Amino acid sequence: MDRHAYPAALPQASNNAGNLQHAAEERRIAPSGLALRLPVSVVVPTCGRADLLNRCMAALTTQSLRGADMEIIVVDDAPSDATRGVVGRWIMQAAQRGLPVRYVANHGPHGPAAARNRGWRHARSAVIAFTDDDTVPDASWLRHGLLALDDDIDALWGRITMPLPDNPTDYERDASHLATAEFVTANCFCRKAMLEAIDGFDEQFRLAWREDSDFHFRLLAQGARIRHAPDALVVHPVRPAKWGVSISQQKKIQFDALLYKKHPRLYREKIRATPRWDYYLIVASLLAAVLGAAMGNRMLAAPAAAAWLAMTAWLCAVRLRNTTRTAAHVLEMALTSAAIPVLAVWWRMVGAARFRVLFL
Secondary structure: OOOOOOOOOOOOOOOOOOOHHHHHHHHEEEEEOOOOOOEEEEEEEEEOOOOHHHHHHHOOOOOOOOOHHHEEEEEEEOHHHHHHHHHHHHHHHHHHOOOOOOEEEOOOOOOOOHHHHHHHHHHOEEEEEEOOOOOOOOOOHHHHHHHHHOOOOOEEEEEOOOOOOOOHHHHHHHHHHHHHOOOHHHHEEHHHHHHHHHHOOOOOOOOOOOHHHHHHHHHHOOOEEEEEEEEEEEOOOOOOOOOOOHHHHHHHHHHHHHHHHOOOOHHHHHHOOOOOOOHHHHHHHHHHHHHHHHOOOOHHHHHHHHHHHHHHHHHHHHHHHHOOOOHHHHHHHHHHHHHHHHHHHHHHHHOOOOOOHOOO
């Protein structure tokens, strides 16, 4: 089986519950506080991934909720005929079960934060569920999320699973950390009133990075009552990545500076307790080796080069731990480990300058 495919053995909604239990759940899903007709609006931001969106829509349109109890809003952050065509087909198919599906063009790209804002502001429900176009929500995802959203709860996040092969790549292992993250927008529910109170997502986060942490931290600052709902399951298959993907991902680090500027205490508590001193030492050693060589100073260049080589080898070894050892992967780790510290420090400096914050 393709390691990125949707596993056949994933848990699905149970069909064994009796009618009485089902009726009780229906009453719990629509508590008295929800005055609008639709218990939930699902917002899905997308950008140029029509094939993944099609897989996600197949899961969303077969939720165990009645079609009349939900709506799906797809926000296209870079409008394309392919995405519009996928949504159009699902609009017609979902209409057969009374499920409204809407397409919203967000002429950008402006980033997922902006797309989510466009979506929830179009929603007709008092409760908004967010997921991403590359996820596969379990059939009972919405039902369990709504059951956990008691009258005294403002927001919640569900459980994410990311199936991995027995010997993952460094990229796959790193991506799988999303499954243990606290409050991720690939699987969260929030009352529209709370979204209005904090003005939604911060659209300064132009990439899919740290915008969910910022959203979480602002909910905490607002005094929102937040719960974890592990029964609300979303599967998040790891997407295939091109060779050297870790190099291009370093650009995202600039938004760590923005998150740190807005929430310095929470950033240190929940994201990274200390700066990346290892990266700074690697870069300093490299600069000293280059400077020493340029000056013809072997007493400086030789030990600095040895220190850089040793620390780079250590970084490569750490990244290779518990991952596949194919020749291509080992070569990729060796070459990218030499580049990552330099790029990471560079993008930290870019973020610090762009957002005017002292950030290490």
